[in-house]
Amino acid sequence: MAEIRIRNLAKTYGKTTIMQGIDLQIAHGEFVVILGPSGCGKSSLLRMIAGLEEISEGLVEIGGTVVNALEPRERGCAMVFQNYALYPHMTVAENIGYALKVARIPKAERMARIRATAESVGLGDFLDRRPGQLSGGQRQRVAMARAIIREPKVFLFDEPLSNLDAKLRLQMRQEIRKIHNRIGATSVFVTHDQHEGMTLADRLVVMNKGTIEQIGTPAEIYERPQSLYVAGFIGSPPMNILPGQVSTARRGVLLEDGTLLPILSQLDAGDGAMVHVGFRPEQAELVEPGRGAFDARLDMIEEMGAARLCHLLFEDIPVSVLTEGRPALATGAPVGIRLTQEALHLFDANSGHRIELRRIDTRLVEMQPSA
Amino acid sequence: MIERTPILNILTHLILISGLVIILIPIWLAFVAATQTLQAVNSAPVEFWPGDQLWVNLREAWALSDFGPKFINTLIVATGVVVGKITLACITAFAIVFFNFRGRMVIFWMIFITLMLPLEVRIVPTYAVAANALSPFQTILDATGLSGLIATLSGVEVRLEWNLLNSYTGLILPLVATATGTFLYRQFFLTIPDDLVEAARMDGAGPLRFLWDVLIPLSRTNIAALATIMFVYAWNQYLWPLLIITDRANYGMVVVQLSDLVPDQLTTGGGTPTWHLAMAATLVVMLPPIAVVILMQRWFVRGLINTDK
Ligand SMILES: Nc1ncnc2c1ncn2[C@@H]1O[C@H](COP(=O)(O)OP(=O)(O)O)[C@@H](O)[C@H]1O
Ligand SMILES: [Mg+2]
Numbered sequence: 001m002a003e004i005r006i007r008n009l010a011k012t013y014g015k016t017t018i019m020q021g022i023d024l025q026i027a028h029g030e031f032v033v034i035l036g037p038s039g040c041g042k043s044s045l046l047r048m049i050a051g052l053e054e055i056s057e058g059l060v061e062i063g064g065t066v067v068n069a070l071e072p073r074e075r076g077c078a079m080v081f082q083n084y085a086l087y088p089h090m091t092v093a094e095n096i097g098y099a100l101k102v103a104r105i106p107k108a109e110r111m112a113r114i115r116a117t118a119e120s121v122g123l124g125d126f127l128d129r130r131p132g133q134l135s136g137g138q139r140q141r142v143a144m145a146r147a148i149i150r151e152p153k154v155f156l157f158d159e160p161l162s163n164l165d166a167k168l169r170l171q172m173r174q175e176i177r178k179i180h181n182r183i184g185a186t187s188v189f190v191t192h193d194q195h196e197g198m199t200l201a202d203r204l205v206v207m208n209k210g211t212i213e214q215i216g217t218p219a220e221i222y223e224r225p226q227s228l229y230v231a232g233f234i235g236s237p238p239m240n241i242l243p244g245q246v247s248t249a250r251r252g253v254l255l256e257d258g259t260l261l262p263i264l265s266q267l268d269a270g271d272g273a274m275v276h277v278g279f280r281p282e283q284a285e286l287v288e289p290g291r292g293a294f295d296a297r298l299d300m301i302e303e304m305g306a307a308r309l310c311h312l313l314f315e316d317i318p319v320s321v322l323t324e325g326r327p328a329l330a331t332g333a334p335v336g337i338r339l340t341q342e343a344l345h346l347f348d349a350n351s352g353h354r355i356e357l358r359r360i361d362t363r364l365v366e367m368q369p370s371a
Numbered sequence: 372m373i374e375r376t377p378i379l380n381i382l383t384h385l386i387l388i389s390g391l392v393i394i395l396i397p398i399w400l401a402f403v404a405a406t407q408t409l410q411a412v413n414s415a416p417v418e419f420w421p422g423d424q425l426w427v428n429l430r431e432a433w434a435l436s437d438f439g440p441k442f443i444n445t446l447i448v449a450t451g452v453v454v455g456k457i458t459l460a461c462i463t464a465f466a467i468v469f470f471n472f473r474g475r476m477v478i479f480w481m482i483f484i485t486l487m488l489p490l491e492v493r494i495v496p497t498y499a500v501a502a503n504a505l506s507p508f509q510t511i512l513d514a515t516g517l518s519g520l521i522a523t524l525s526g527v528e529v530r531l532e533w534n535l536l537n538s539y540t541g542l543i544l545p546l547v548a549t550a551t552g553t554f555l556y557r558q559f560f561l562t563i564p565d566d567l568v569e570a571a572r573m574d575g576a577g578p579l580r581f582l583w584d585v586l587i588p589l590s591r592t593n594i595a596a597l598a599t600i601m602f603v604y605a606w607n608q609y610l611w612p613l614l615i616i617t618d619r620a621n622y623g624m625v626v627v628q629l630s631d632l633v634p635d636q637l638t639t640g641g642g643t644p645t646w647h648l649a650m651a652a653t654l655v656v657m658l659p660p661i662a663v664v665i666l667m668q669r670w671f672v673r674g675l676i677n678t679d680k
Contacts, residue, residue, distance in 0.1 A: 047569075050573065051572075052569050052572060052573075071572075072572045072573050072575075073572070073573070073574075073575035077573070078573060079569070079570070079573045081566045081569070081570060082566075083564065083566050084566075085564065085566035085567050085569065085570035086570075087567070087570075087571075087584075087585055088589065089585075089588045089589055098571075098574050098576075098584075099573075099574035099575055102574055102575045102576050102580060103575060146570075146574070150574075
């Protein structure tokens with residue numbers, strides 16, 4: 001069994017701390033994606049698991065043993081690198097089989113395993129080529145095969161698809177997931193691409209500036225982002241965020257122009273608390289001015305094929321709404337935005353933490369403007 | 372410049388050809404001199420066309436200079452320098468680039484500084500060391516009073532001595548201990564992506580395995596370039612062998628032998644100016660370096676300009 005337990009992990013370079021307080025448990029056979037913008041420390045975390053980077057503080061356990069002091073080869077991990085990192089002077093077969101050669105596996109067995117692994121990733125005909133004679137996708141497969149052949153307990157991927165073109169990326173994404181399902185090892189996959197993360201992950205870990213913002217299934221993270229940061233990072237187009245102030249007397253949030261957004265649930269925030277209200281573009285609807293929760297002006301409409309993304313301005317704050325229809329509106333025209341209670345997310349303006357809305361009424365309640 | 376006009380083409384070719392001619396004329400004159408008789412070579416004006424004495428002159432020069440054993444000596448020394456240099460350069464650059472130890476940069480700069488101190492500049496201290504390779508340690512023992520201590524305690528006087536004069540070791544070691552190769556290797560190793568190092572670590576290869584399986588195969592062209600340069604450099608050594616080899620019969624080097632054929636007051640006590648023999652011998656001595664360059668050029672040109680990614 002190869003569950004991974006990470007406890008209170010920190011990484012410092014000299015005096016600068018780039019990561020701290022990382023706690024994470026990954027179950028055996030789970031596919032976990034670490035998602036975050038460039039420079040947030042995803043690679044560093046992965047490399048500390050792999051043993052390529054020294055652990056400054058905290059513990060990493062793989063399969064029940066603390067591996068802090070172990071060499072990479074003793075940890076039972078295999079890694080796929082962003083730039084493939086193939087040995088340029090070795091053939092595909094030699095690249096795939098190098099780990100076995102180092103481990104002194106007899107030649108006959110080695111060749112058999114190389115052949116079987118290469119065929120499983122569709123490289124059977126390329127064994128004698130060198131990496132320089134392969135396409136990007138094929139190199140990617142060699143890198144995968146090199147990891148698979150070792151039958152590792154843990155697969156580590158550091159943005160392995162970011163050098164591929166869009167179509168190949170989709171295809172390799174599916175293949176990686178299939179390989180994971182077939183082999184049943186534990187996988188940790190690092191990416192900055194939320195689509196990749198959403199589609200691949202059993203569980204997502206959202207990172208920001210060296211800390212974990214939220215851990216959960218892709219659906220949980222999409223539906224209940226625990227912080228303003230996650231709310232803004234996950235979802236494309238991103239969630240709309242409007243500043244406001246809680247009014248307990250009027251059971252809602254007062255927006256900047258004085259409009260009241262009613263909140264029909266128990267609100268864990270004091271009267272006058274500054275908050276941010278969030279809603280997703282795909283969960284709002286355009287209506288006649290005055291008929292929605294609040295009014296805004298049209299700025300421009302972006303054609304997206306299956307839908308239209310309407311960019312609006314509410315008190316100079318950009319707001320976007322995704323519509324299936326083709327609204328016939330001129331720039332500057334006023335429109336209403338209709339929201340359901342389910343679509344609303346509330347965040348504390350100071351801490352950025354989510355404010356839970358404990359629904360009293362689970363029915364879909366339409367909000368009417370109340371002036 | 373990527374411009375291509377007919378006039379520019381002709382001009383650049385003219386420059387190239389005149390450069391070539393300037394380089395070839397002395398070699399041609401040497402060749403012509405080697406084909407003349409003693410009388411012809413010493414009579415004015417200078418002859419521009421070869422005579423028929425080449426074979427005769429070559430045989431006489433070969434016998435006079437005792438080239439048989441001298442060629443073997445020189446070959447041993449040049450090969451020793453090439454092998455020693457490549458090994459040393461590769462290992463030091465490996466340590467400097469891939470390991471993170473205290474004082475790494477200090478060591479690199481100390482090695483680098485030796486580039487500015489070629490053998491000719493430090494020839495006196497180098498000779499002193501070659502006369503007794505252990506003299507630096509003796510000096511340390513004496514200066515710290517340790518040798519005095521040992522002498523009083525055990526009654527044995529410490530006299531460290533390891534004489535390198537008149538030996539292949541003495542000929543080879545000082546030529547090996549310079550920074551050219553280390554620097555070339557360092558620059559090459561710096562172009563190796565970190566990912567590759569890490570991939571090898573994940574595959575379970577230790578540092579030496581990585582050096583042997585990845586770095587050395589990848590640096591083949593560098594090895595060829597360095598080998599060529601060092602072979603020619605070692606083959607052409609004159610001053611150092613002249614200085615430390617007194618036993619010319621056993622350890623003579625070809626280039627030093629050459630000077631014997633050129634009459635001068637000091638070494639041969641004057642005499643007939645046998646230029647035809649000197650030039651014939653020169654032609655023979657030139658051959659091995661030329662052969663090495665021709666054999667290796669396909670490799671080393673690549674090694675000097677790109678890194679064969
Ligand atoms: N060797 C290093 N020395 C100092 N800082 C580093 C080093 N490696 C990475 N960092 C810093 O650590 C942070 C996280 O880097 P990294 O883990 O590569 O981020 P990501 O993979 O999420 O883009 C970055 O801000 C980077 O500047
Ligand atoms: Mg990274």
